[in-house]
Amino acid sequence: xxxxxxxxxxxxxxxxxxxxxxxxxxxxxxxxxxxxxxxxxxxxxxxxxxxxxxxxxxxxxxxxxxxxxxxxxxxxxxxxxxxxxxxxxxxxxxxxxxxxxxxxxxxxxxxxxxxxxxxxxxxxxxxxxxxxxxxxxxxxxxxxxxxxxxxxxxxxxxxxxxxxxxxxxxxxxxxxxxxxxxxxxxxxxxxxxxxxxxxxxxxxxxxxxxxxxxxxxxxxxxxxxxxxxxxxxxxxxxxxxxxxxxxxxxxxxxxxxxxxxxx
Amino acid sequence: xxxxxxxxxxxxxxxxxxxxxxxxxxxxxxxxxxxxxxxxxxxxxxxxxxxxxxxxxxxxxxxxxxxxxxxxxxxxxxxxxxxxxxxxxxxxxxxxxxxxxxxxxxxxxxxxxxxxxxxxxxxxxxxxxxxxxxxxxxxxxxxxxxxxxxxxxxxxxxxxxxxxxxxxxxxxxxxxxxxxxxxxxxxxxxxxxxxxxxxxxxxxxxxxxxxxxxxxxxxxxxxxxxxxxxxxxxxxxxxxxxxxxxxxxxxxxxxxxxx
Numbered sequence: 001x002x003x004x005x006x007x008x009x010x011x012x013x014x015x016x017x018x019x020x021x022x023x024x025x026x027x028x029x030x031x032x033x034x035x036x037x038x039x040x041x042x043x044x045x046x047x048x049x050x051x052x053x054x055x056x057x058x059x060x061x062x063x064x065x066x067x068x069x070x071x072x073x074x075x076x077x078x079x080x081x082x083x084x085x086x087x088x089x090x091x092x093x094x095x096x097x098x099x100x101x102x103x104x105x106x107x108x109x110x111x112x113x114x115x116x117x118x119x120x121x122x123x124x125x126x127x128x129x130x131x132x133x134x135x136x137x138x139x140x141x142x143x144x145x146x147x148x149x150x151x152x153x154x155x156x157x158x159x160x161x162x163x164x165x166x167x168x169x170x171x172x173x174x175x176x177x178x179x180x181x182x183x184x185x186x187x188x189x190x191x192x193x194x195x196x197x198x199x200x201x202x203x204x205x206x207x208x209x210x211x212x213x214x215x216x217x218x219x220x221x222x223x224x225x226x227x228x229x230x231x232x233x234x235x236x237x238x239x240x241x242x243x244x245x246x247x248x249x250x251x252x253x254x255x256x257x258x259x260x261x262x263x
Numbered sequence: 264x265x266x267x268x269x270x271x272x273x274x275x276x277x278x279x280x281x282x283x284x285x286x287x288x289x290x291x292x293x294x295x296x297x298x299x300x301x302x303x304x305x306x307x308x309x310x311x312x313x314x315x316x317x318x319x320x321x322x323x324x325x326x327x328x329x330x331x332x333x334x335x336x337x338x339x340x341x342x343x344x345x346x347x348x349x350x351x352x353x354x355x356x357x358x359x360x361x362x363x364x365x366x367x368x369x370x371x372x373x374x375x376x377x378x379x380x381x382x383x384x385x386x387x388x389x390x391x392x393x394x395x396x397x398x399x400x401x402x403x404x405x406x407x408x409x410x411x412x413x414x415x416x417x418x419x420x421x422x423x424x425x426x427x428x429x430x431x432x433x434x435x436x437x438x439x440x441x442x443x444x445x446x447x448x449x450x451x452x453x454x455x456x457x458x459x460x461x462x463x464x465x466x467x468x469x470x471x472x473x474x475x476x477x478x479x480x481x482x483x484x485x486x487x488x489x490x491x492x493x494x495x496x497x498x499x500x501x502x503x504x505x506x507x508x509x510x511x512x513x514x515x516x517x518x519x520x521x522x
Binding site: 155157158160161162163164165166167171175176179182254256257260 | 318321322323340341345347349350351353355356357366367369370371373399400401
């Protein structure tokens, strides 16, 4: 079969931009169906209606909401990392701690955070602390589990090398186990960024006067569905940005922990 | 042997307890001596306790019975004068080649001095990797990685080198090349070597003596002097004594006759 160079070049371009084109096609289909079937905007707003609703909100207001959510999500995320990694090191190193603490962690993890959130807010008040705590509760567990798995996945021979050098447990963890766990830790961090945004939004649903979660609640209570969708899209963008940041940090500081194709 | 042996085994026994309360005897009645700068190959089927023997010498496990002495001292913990090369290179992927060679220093003492970096560079030259110091580990072939592991084992200038089937993960050609490389390195830096292997030709080419073991429990079946002259080369492989001894060991190891 022969193709003119022009046709084959077009096909190559089509193939390269296939993901973006699929996305645009979906948006057009959405827009077209909304218009064609005259779907009322409080049921399903069209993309254009969402953009217009979003643009109608002042950008300083947007920034205020984004900042409020980002702050809580970031604080909860950092707290989760700071608590989880030492905890994972303790669990991986001590049979006793693992036996005693692990069941408790699983109970905490099994508690639906959405259900606990109102209780936490009632006891701790509607300030940063309960919101950060809720975010922490939702984000910490994957980090603990993955880090423990990573710490225990170190090649046995390297541990023997460490022991033959009498380097001590602290250096064994610091020089060998932790770096080896990095691919596991980064996978968990990527999950945890998304979860920490969820946590922040859940906290705002319970009690808040700012933030994207609050903005969505507020918009829906006035049936401003396009505006709520606009908030949702900003929230997704925030989540994606945090995820992206994790990838960039990993690529910058631990490129060897990525598969070759992703470096 | 007239001088004091470097490693002395007397009726050494090692049993491992299992979770169900029973125990397995990995090694039993191990008795032999290894002399200074002797190259000993330990040959035997899987499950004959070869690796256990190596880990006992390294001080990574404590014997359950008998005597194991190095330079006349009972082994109770890892010693500073032993280097280990494992089956897999087990290098650290976040360090480059040079930093992998200096790793034992960094790991043991927390820092690496300029002189040690020079030493590491010399060791890389010794193993034929002088131009690779700055390369990342995943840029190296399996054979090159194992060369780095050998350089790493030599960093603290050990008297004793323990090698646990170091070339078994390599392809046949690289494996043969590495055997000759090891002979060259051993000639330049004489060490007392305990080399564990599954390969009869490898054992014959490298060793002064071959400790042939039998499995379950691991016992010394026979200790053979390798009659090949040194320095050995490709020509040694076609020496009639080589073929004769290889056939003899095969006869000893295979319990059933092979057609």
